[in-house]
Amino acid sequence: MPRSQDPSPRLPASGRRQPLAEVGEVALLKVVTVNATGAFLDWGRPKDLLLPFGEQDFRPAVDKSVLVKINVDEQGRPVASMRLDRFIKDEAEGLAAGDAVTLVIGDRTELGVKAVVEHRFWGLVYHDEYQAVGSRPPRRGERLTGYVKRVRDDGRLDLTLQPLGGARRDLAGERIMAALDDGEGFLALNDKSPASAIKAQLGISKNAFKQAIGGLYRQRRIRLEAAGIRRVEPGADPGVE
Template sequence: MNVSQHSSFQPEIGEVAYLKVVAVNDTGAFLDWGRPKDLLLPYSEQRARPPAGKRVMVMIFEDDQGRPTASMRLDDFIVDRAEGLAAGDKVCLVIGERTDLGVKAVVDHRFWGLLYHADLPRPLRRGERLEGYVRQVREDGRLDLSLTPSGAAKQQLAAQRVMDALEAHQGFLALSDKSPADVIKAQLGVSKSAFKQAIGKLYKQRKIVIEKDGIRLVKASDD
């Protein structure tokens, strides 16, 4: 489920967040983090000098006096080598900067990981929060990530995407096994092969019927 940044979102201490600068003074910048008192980003924790109105990605931590404080120096808190994770694990992602290979993301507010460009169903926004999956833990401990699960869980997700889309479109989707892969990906966020497996499974379960122009949801009264 997509958990994008919005005005009512309230990050906690120990989390990475993409926050708006609302004021700047001699102490530092102050960030809107959804609470009555703005969050201080001291000059010592800045990598650049963000003006009011700009959004910055920060880690929220407690300073020596136990006060919530922000830091743009993410590498002081986020490490490349992950521990305690395995391929297939569901994780929380905060989207970071683009690279030549893909998009960096903060995993569970503790580790860096990478989503490859070829695996992305849509463009991702910096600071976006969403669920993801560990695709692979490399020998050096670095994480390759995916937005969809693998194996049986991936098939189940594809089937659920089809059912959700049918419900949202009055029980009919103008998609079939002859539809272009990019159209299926854009509409459902899954690959064509996953879509074909999903509709085959749903057809066998008598949850859908396959028509000439698409697929239709089987209602209880249709059985």
């Protein structure tokens, strides 16, 4: 029987509170019960979420996770559906290049990975976009902040995982300055450092790093040294070693 009696969100064995999913969202949820009514999903609430047989693309097993859209039925009760294409549009509205958006990662394709944008529209993150910020593709069901790279003539969205233009440089610069603060004013990275080392330490691509340190140097906020980058106090000459 699905749970219904506990008045507070469920705490798993680890003691961490399960994140709540909301009506209107797309989420990857675990199957906790299957009976003659359908499957019941853990959505972080005391009463499990029904996934009716009629809304299933396949019969999910207990402990497996499924990507669903959370809706309400004719009686106003929350229900889930695996049939995302009935609710997620290919043609986006009200978005423009550079907009920051919430992404929920869907299936892989030959070109990259599909993602649900703002729980309403489909978009695509191309392989080279996620390879620029990490070695692995985003996982199915993972929720990320992304950015609209382009709105195509047909309304379809090309997505990126990094801010565009100046916003991207600002984000990279903020991370570099924070790392300098943590390192007592020194960061052992420079434009010759491997992309993997820059990604591991700062979470940004090498290209974004190089653009950011160029901007910070021009602003006289850092000095470029053979072994890395050093923070410059206001009014000092940055110089180059």
